Amino acid sequence: MEPERPLDALNQARGKRVIVDLKNQKQITGTLKAFDIHINTVLTDAEEHVDGSLKRKVGTVFIRGDTIVLISAQG
Amino acid sequence: MEPERPLDALNQARGKRVIVDLKNQKQITGTLKAFDIHINTVLTDAEEHVDGSLKRKVGTVFIRGDTIVLISAQG
Amino acid sequence: MEPERPLDALNQARGKRVIVDLKNQKQITGTLKAFDIHINTVLTDAEEHVDGSLKRKVGTVFIRGDTIVLISAQG
Amino acid sequence: MEPERPLDALNQARGKRVIVDLKNQKQITGTLKAFDIHINTVLTDAEEHVDGSLKRKVGTVFIRGDTIVLISAQG
Amino acid sequence: MEPERPLDALNQARGKRVIVDLKNQKQITGTLKAFDIHINTVLTDAEEHVDGSLKRKVGTVFIRGDTIVLISAQG
């Protein structure tokens, strides 16, 4: 059965590696631990990437939903 | 019968290829899988395009609604 | 009788050609098919114009309301 | 009696010529026909001005409230 | 007795000359006539100032609250 609601799709990504693109052009990669209806998101084992290169390891990170552009699976 | 409400028109695009124009000038193309009243949107088999050329394949992607400018059919 | 509420005026433009000015400086022209209280708007036979020249034909397009500056009749 | 609420003042401008300053630096002049609590506004016989010079006549125009900086009487 | 809530302080400025600093770097001076909980504000005998010099007299002006940075007394 296919997901019908956007948050269902996010839910299927729980526990998997994802890439979060932010409005400030940065990308945060990590394991999707939690999210809410505002798309506030928590990643574990997270890394911050700028222009495709690793900038810092950030461990567990809370990302405020309104700074997020999109969330995709880490290939 | 013609659609009367904007979300009806989006609903008719479910399962079809669409182009999503983002506020950050990028375009995401993919198959429209799901959306909600905030226009949070999920595409499958998605690709990110910048200035008309393919930048990366992103598979299934969750797009936060407030970053979207418009959604049109992929010609 | 004159319109008293802004959405009444939009309603009178249904089925007519309109110009939608976006915050990103682009203009979308098309036939006004639907809108809601957020001013999410659907146009058919739509075209995207940048600096007054046609950039692409977009067919039926869903425009997120918060990206819209103004909507006027196509002269 | 003086107006006590901001929308009362707008109401007194109905049917009169006004100047609407937009966040994108443009000005729209026209006859104030309608507005709502979001300050979505409809002008008739409207003109778009940029840097003080007429850019185009836009007839009846719907302006989304969140793009408006201020509304004043046309002197 | 001192004001305890921010809108109480605004209320004490009714009928007095104020300076309204806008997000677009302009200042509007005038007599504070009305405001609401969104800080939508009406000034009378208002003037627009840019970089400290008078740009135009705007008479009675309605300012949308979300464009306001701060409101202070005109010294």
Place this chain on the structure above:
Amino acid sequence: MEPERPLDALNQARGKRVIVDLKNQKQITGTLKAFDIHINTVLTDAEEHVDGSLKRKVGTVFIRGDTIVLISAQG
């Protein structure tokens, strides 16, 4: 006992000198008189600082909450 909610911490700063950092890069210093849940804030004996130097004295000032980045004690 330690504050548990952010507004409790603000409440403890009432009547004390604070520095308010704004999104437009300016700082307003003054005595914290009042604030509400939107963080609309009133300062008395306030001063506006740009790049660390005093720009003007603004007396009692109402600051719209959504322009505020942070509020700290004046050292």
Place this chain on the structure above:
Amino acid sequence: MEPERPLDALNQARGKRVIVDLKNQKQITGTLKAFDIHINTVLTDAEEHVDGSLKRKVGTVFIRGDTIVLISAQG
């Protein structure tokens, strides 16, 4: 047991050193004292960093939630 909701993860960081990345490119480090559902946040023993170097010590600081990009543990 793992956190399921984003605010649970923030709650586990109470009393610990965190780094708060702001939309204006600055970072505030400090001990997480309090936060609410808007992600309004209070840090104690806080410092402001710009481009990785200490700019000022700000003691106890209230940060308005909508200026926050992300919150991570200070390594």
